[in-house]
Amino acid sequence: MSEREQRRKWIASVSSVMREWQDGFALTDEGVDRHGVYEWTLHRFSDDLDRYVVVSLDEPESDENDAEVWAGASDGLHFTRRLVHAVEGYDPWDIGGLGYHVKNARSLAERLAASDLEQTYPSAIGGSGPARDVRQGA
Numbered sequence: 001m002s003e004r005e006q007r008r009k010w011i012a013s014v015s016s017v018m019r020e021w022q023d024g025f026a027l028t029d030e031g032v033d034r035h036g037v038y039e040w041t042l043h044r045f046s047d048d049l050d051r052y053v054v055v056s057l058d059e060p061e062s063d064e065n066d067a068e069v070w071a072g073a074s075d076g077l078h079f080t081r082r083l084v085h086a087v088e089g090y091d092p093w094d095i096g097g098l099g100y101h102v103k104n105a106r107s108l109a110e111r112l113a114a115s116d117l118e119q120t121y122p123s124a125i126g127g128s129g130p131a132r133d134v135r136q137g138a
Contacts, residue, residue, distance in 0.1 A: 003061065010060050010092060014040060017095055018055065021102045025053065036062065042106070049073045049117075051109040053102060054081075060092040069098060071105040071112070078117035084108060 001009075011031030018027050018040045025042035032039045034056070042053040054070040067090045072081040085101035 007059065007061075011038065013093065014038075014055075014057065014095055017099075018042070018102075021099055021106075023103075023106060025051075025106060042102075044109070046110070047113075049075055049112065049114065051112065053105040053109055055095075055098065055102060057090075057092060057095070062092075064088065065090055065092055067095070067098060069101040069105050071108040073109060073112040073117060074121075075114060075117055076121075078114075078120050080112060080116050080118050082108060 015027070015030040018030070022042060025044040027040065028043045029039055029041035032041075036059055037056050038059060039057075040055045044051045051073045052071070054068075054072070056068040056070070058065050058067070065088070067085075067087050068083060069085040070081050071084050072079060074080075084105040085098070087098075090097070
């Protein structure tokens with residue numbers, strides 16, 4: 001099996017596990033390549049905030065194989081991201097141990113309030129491009 005086919009199989013495997021962990025969130029990004037780090041994102045819109053959980057995994061061929069689980073929220077202009085868990089040397093083919101941390105990240109994302117949104121998107125402070133409206137149906 002080629003490296004590309006192997007990576008595709010790995011992304012599908014992780015995506016399958018992530019679907020099991022949705023619990024009211026929607027899986028919107030499945031294995032998006034961010035310069036050799038792959039991300040899966042769970043989203044849920046509630047109380048005027050886009051709440052999300054991001055699982056970042058090094059590609060299986062990486063020497064490091066680091067994993068991170070993040071929770072965050074955004075109102076389209078402001079946001080916050082909080083690291084829930086980081087681990088070095090995980091088995092990229094066995095991410096089941098991250099389920100507990102994804103559950104904690106979902107819980108944290110649900111508890112975040114507008115007052116927790118500590119950062120402003122560059123476009124909201126004069127950067128290029130408009131801030132995006134994250135509300136469903138907007």
